[in-house]
Amino acid sequence: MINNIIEMFSYTFILRAIIVGVLVSLCASLLGVSLVLKRYSMIGDGLSHVGFCTLAIATVLNLSPLLVSIPITIIVAFLLLRINESSKIKGDSAIAMISSGAMALGILIISTTTGVNTDVSNYLFGSILAMSNTDLYISVISSIIVLVIYVIFYNKIFAVTFDENFAKGIGIKVNTYNAIIAALTAVTIVIGMRIVGSLLMSSLIIFPTITSMLIAKKFKTVTIIAAIISVITFFIGIYISYSYNFPTGASIVLINILFYLVFVIINKVKR
């Protein structure tokens, strides 16, 4: 097994995927705590489908997929946030509408131009082969920016997540911080979906938090444990994917589910 791991690290493309994967897992799990607790999980799911659509557009226009997707997805994130807060249509239905609409548009664009090829299935299901050098740089820089902003605003994000009304009442610009959370989520999703795929990306956001909440009772501990779980499951997932030639995204998600079930059992036994 150790030989296997050493061998795995010797491939540049896997090394790239691992660097980006670890950073994205961290971002997704940290933001995930806030998104799950604010009942925004579906925004993550919606954004990953929008990300698919924008990647499709970028491919057809022959532009850099990340440079097109990141700004558009951020804009849609703001839109989803607004809809969630103020729409007459129920927030979750509105998100489902945008999400399937974006998916449909993406599929239509691709099937009328390039056809459903490996590239497309990479976007849907993720691939560690998909990462170019430019992608690597953009992904690393963006996810480090996401992490730094998260740490700087950690206390504000906590207050806004726990009690929006109180935060508003004492003069905190709640909408600004919600927008920051949404923008960071958008960036994380676009970067992460290259590895795990747009269909599975939201699980990177949701699972670590849900699992972590089974054992931790403080916000800070939940956040830290979610980050640890997220990185560990990523490593195990990518190792299994490499060793048995399984799809990467699916492996990571299934390992996450396994972790969740193990924690549920531990929790039951403890009581």
Add this chain to the structure above:
Amino acid sequence: MKNIIEINKVSLCYQNNKVISNMSINIEKGDYVAIIGENGTGKSTLIKSILGLKKVDEGKIKFNYLKRNEVGYLPQKNTSQKDFPASVFEIVLSGRLNNLGFKPFYTKKDKEIVIENLKKLDILKYKDKSFNELSGGEQQRVLLARSLSSSKELLILDEPVTGLDKKTTEDLYKIIKELNIKDKMTIVMVSHDLESAFEYANKILELKKEEYTYKKVEEYIHEDNCDFCEEEFDD
């Protein structure tokens, strides 16, 4: 006495219906004002406007001696906090957020103030406990400690005792009264509980449809036109 809040010819709407029209009142430093009135008379709307969360349709609400973000606020109960993983300390510390400004992290002084407030409300022993493991009364104390951490001058409480049993309610009222007397904090509280409002507050603001009465408690109780008092005090 000094006016801490001056409400001058203020009109407010709730969902396009005028609920408060042409209200002019002063809240003085050290006052304990209970805002009473039936549902839909604009109690919460008024509080939101005082906090600056809602625009005033006409008139002006002016703060003296303190900025708008130097207010302590206890919002109505929020059900989404039920399963929220957060420790008492984390929650009360978040009350210091309005003092944070552009700094990213809390200082040692912020943490000292929080400990002091936890002691004051007798919940220091729950410091590292999870919020959702506490009883309803204890949770309200935690949220009260959080409001105290954001202001030394003014507390605005929106129905703080909803859902609490009689004993816990009384305890909470006593704590609030103590803050009013000992710490000279100005209290503005929306209340459904008239008996306690008359017992603890020094002024009553009663809202009726587009009308209001603002009087000292003694004067208010002795007025004949007070609909509430009789039924409350007969039994």
